[in-house]
Amino acid sequence: MDRRIELRHLRYFLALTEELHFGRAAHRLHIAQPALSQQIRQLETIVGVELFRRTSRSVRLTQAGAAFQPRARSLLDTLAADLDEAGRVGRGEAGRLDVAFITSATTIVGEHLREFSRRRPEVQVKLHDGFTTDVLTALERGTADVGIVRDAEQRDDIDLSLLASERFVAVVPTDHPAAEGDRVEARALAADPLILFPRSAGPKAFDTNTQPLRNAGIDVQVTQECSHWHTIVTFVAAGLGVTIAPYSVTAPLPPGARRLELDGPPTVSQIFMATRRGDDRPLVQAFTAASTAGGPARPLAPSRRPV
Amino acid sequence: MDRRIELRHLRYFLALTEELHFGRAAHRLHIAQPALSQQIRQLETIVGVELFRRTSRSVRLTQAGAAFQPRARSLLDTLAADLDEAGRVGRGEAGRLDVAFITSATTIVGEHLREFSRRRPEVQVKLHDGFTTDVLTALERGTADVGIVRDAEQRDDIDLSLLASERFVAVVPTDHPAAEGDRVEARALAADPLILFPRSAGPKAFDTNTQPLRNAGIDVQVTQECSHWHTIVTFVAAGLGVTIAPYSVTAPLPPGARRLELDGPPTVSQIFMATRRGDDRPLVQAFTAASTAGGPARPLAPSRRPV
DNA sequence: TCGATCCATAGGAGCAGCTTATTGATGGGC
DNA sequence: GCCCATCAATAAGCTGCTCCTATGGATCGA
Incomplete structure (x- = not known):
């Protein structure tokens, strides 16, 4: 007679506490x-104490x-x-999502996040910013569920989906000869020292970023290597050289630097959402899908389950 | 297929989360x-989502x-x-007990409570002080589980058990002729105005309290009626008269009043614990039993029930 | 004293959950 | 590259628990 307690016992118990009448309950x-x-008696032997005092005329x-009553009630609730x-x-309507992103995509991540949070208010998004390698490592290790990278190369174990594109622009010191206009031809920057991130930080991104210069027949030589765009444009503003940058990292610019549109064939920087191949978890799907237009993702009346 | 969730589902689910292996779990x-x-599958249809991703080689x-795991764990705990x-x-080892008591028994209630709390540390005792009528009313109405009264009369619906006895003493102003000694004969107080509570507040208590005077052949006439002993002895100290009081309410006395032992046949005031007749609830029993000597009331190793 | 009410008990029936046997899929070893 | 080991899912039958109906027994009002 060492039966275990089951929720049935609690449900019956609560009904009886409310009716205080076996027939009605x-x-x-x-x-x-x-x-x-039977079941109430069984519950009483399990708990080891009398829960109701009953006569043939009353149940108390x-x-x-x-x-026990409020505890049982609360338990079922x-x-x-x-x-x-x-x-x-x-269903991907709640939970936690770890998003790793490159710092240079902060603006675009912010926009995407605002849309996603509107659709999935119950999802807690945890952000991790870093360099491209950090982002990919986090994704590989499972520390992140989604990565956001710029101009990444294709890989077997990672799916990429385009989040945004943006043009490249030139950034020059305000005392640069070209700074008087709004536009510049890439070849006009041939003689200037180039400030940029090291190629090792992201070869594909580096090559895309320098494409406008190579299109103009310039032999790309980085004079000053910096990891963060913020540092790069600050150095430009200080007159140490020029750079080619995705538009979004040049707004705003520090005083002393000036943004110029690039003439010539347009080159775009692409920002991708990266996920582990085969990761079909609803939250991940929902996050990557949040950039595409669509109706509200959650049902209007969440079904309440009886217990 | 609208089966309800049972604790079995949670127990099985938790075992599987720990083993991550159907055979071992x-x-x-x-x-x-x-x-x-079967049961895991059933749980999944109840919840409406996949809880484990399984291949023939792994369960995740x-x-x-x-x-769901920590919630299920916490629920069972x-x-x-x-x-x-x-x-x-x-078993009366925990819970709440409402104790109504007369103010004049505060000292004795305190002593009893200390012993009871030592034996039943998990019992929350709620105290209500008042006059004898308040105490009995609270007991009748169920507002109180135990009442503590002084020199109460027997009633059909209430059980009395003796908690303490104490002698009566006289209290006189320090300028009273008898105040020079330690003792006094009751008849020496015959001419003094008597300060006491009204007989209506408790006829039996009043009669017991005035017994020493009546033994001395004095016709008891209360000059000044007060409800609280504190007020009574204060009036005595102010020289308004004398009183006969149970010992415990005269310790300490305000300046201006003096306690004298009473000569003559001893009369005692009895303090009773009052319970509703037939109230066999363990806590009530335990409280009334706490005055009698006895070992520790709770088992040393409370049995932990499997869930 | 009789009837009404209501909880407990008795005995039987149906089904949920358990069993063993087997299938099917996956991955490692020779 | 084939075979075997591993492991979860499926199949089919059995067992035991929960529920049923019928009845007993106690209490209260008329």
């Missing part, structure tokens, strides 16, 4: 009265029963909420 | 592997499963604690 539970008597809660929550997580 | 649960597969938690608590309440 049983009716409400859609069972016959003897079944309820004992102190132990009175103490909690469980219902937990099931609901698990369901939402499973 | 089933073994630990003392069931066969297919039974576990999904995000929904990972989100909570339930175990709740059952434990209900058991303790049922």
